[in-house]
Amino acid sequence: MIAQYKVIENKNAAFTDNITTANFQHQQFIDFSSNGKTLTNCDFSYCVFQRVYFKNVKFINCNFTGAKFFDSNLREAEFENCKFHYSLFKYTIVNLKEVLKNLPEWPNAKVLLLQNHKVNANSLGDVKASKRFLLEEIDANKEHWRRAIAKKETYYSNKYAGFENWFRSRFNYYKLILDELIWGHGETPWKIVVNLFLLLLIISFLLSFSTNSSFITFLSSIYKNYKAAAKVFLAIPQHIISDNISIAIIILARYLSLGLYIRIMFNKYSWR
Helix, strand or coil: CCCCCCCCEEECCCCCCCEEEEECCCCEEECCEEECCEEEEEECCCCEEECCEEECCEEECCECCCCEEECCEECCCEEECCECCCCEEECCEECHHHHHCCCCCCHHHHHHHHHHHHHHHHHHCCHHHHHHHHHHHHHHHHHHHHHHHHCCCHHHHHHCCCHHHHHHHHHHHHHHHHHHHHHHHHCCCHHHHHHHHHHHHHHHHHHHCCCCCCHHHHHHHHHHHHHHHHHHHCCCCCCCCCCHHHHHHHHHHHHHHHHHHHHHHHHHHCCC
């Protein structure tokens, strides 16, 4: 059986009064505008908003689950404790702060919404908002896989049962952790420099380690080997390192770090 519902089209209209506890499910708002109104406990689930403009309109405890926004301006609208689960935004201007304070509580639903907002921000040329949505999406993904590992909730214990899901959840979680540590998900180039410094220092330490050397000699050896490792990294032929494995690791780090840095610069300047 199919239950039919009547679709009400509100076109070329506006909210003229403050509204409390109203059901607008499945309605369409086309060329709709309002200014300075407050809507409380209203249900806009599965509504379609097309070319709407809400200026200084405040939505409190409203439900926008499954709602779709097209070519709209919500820049000056305020949302307090509203639900946007599985909603869609396309070519719609919306305040970054309002989006972030009304994200779904479920990590997987949060990821879907943030992915949509990222694409929407890209379509509007809002680079700052797009990058923020990307980082928030990564954090939500990380939380999703963390919960999948913990399996303290029924949803995760049922969905991620078995060895394959056990391995997949840990692989995805630690991959995100490693990605953040190496280069901050492509947003913090200074992490590449710090990690290179630490890698060369570790190699210098291992090359200098000797049970027969004094502490002063050991420190001096670390300094010499660090300079030599830096020369290998910079492709300067005059160095004292003879260990082929260490040389291979340093050369590999050189090309990997260069590739990551170019990727960061490309992402940064390709928006301009």
